[in-house]
Amino acid sequence: MTQERGAINQTQLVEQVYELTKAIEQAARLADWQRAADIAEERSPLLMSITAKQEPAALELIRRIQTVDHTTLADARQSRDELETEYRAAMERTKAASQYHRVARF
Numbered sequence: 001m002t003q004e005r006g007a008i009n010q011t012q013l014v015e016q017v018y019e020l021t022k023a024i025e026q027a028a029r030l031a032d033w034q035r036a037a038d039i040a041e042e043r044s045p046l047l048m049s050i051t052a053k054q055e056p057a058a059l060e061l062i063r064r065i066q067t068v069d070h071t072t073l074a075d076a077r078q079s080r081d082e083l084e085t086e087y088r089a090a091m092e093r094t095k096a097a098s099q100y101h102r103v104a105r106f
Helices: 002-029 033-048 055-103
Strands: none
Touching: 002 033, 002 055, 033 055
């Protein structure tokens, strides 16, 4: 009975982690990176408490979690790269404007 209860608790834990993972995915889709980070922080201890031995249904959810995490991480990297590119371009424009003003003063 204890083993069965443990399996149920683990399955519930995996389901809870999956729901948080989907919430992270939704926040990432909205580019709400702070919210995604907050949910990931909430999810982390739960994720770490998942044991190796799982029921087949829980294993399937774990695979889905891994897939969503992989996709979300790729999206985050792409967003970061785009922001870095925009930042560099803005800095170059600022530098050019400063040079223009410096030359215009003479």
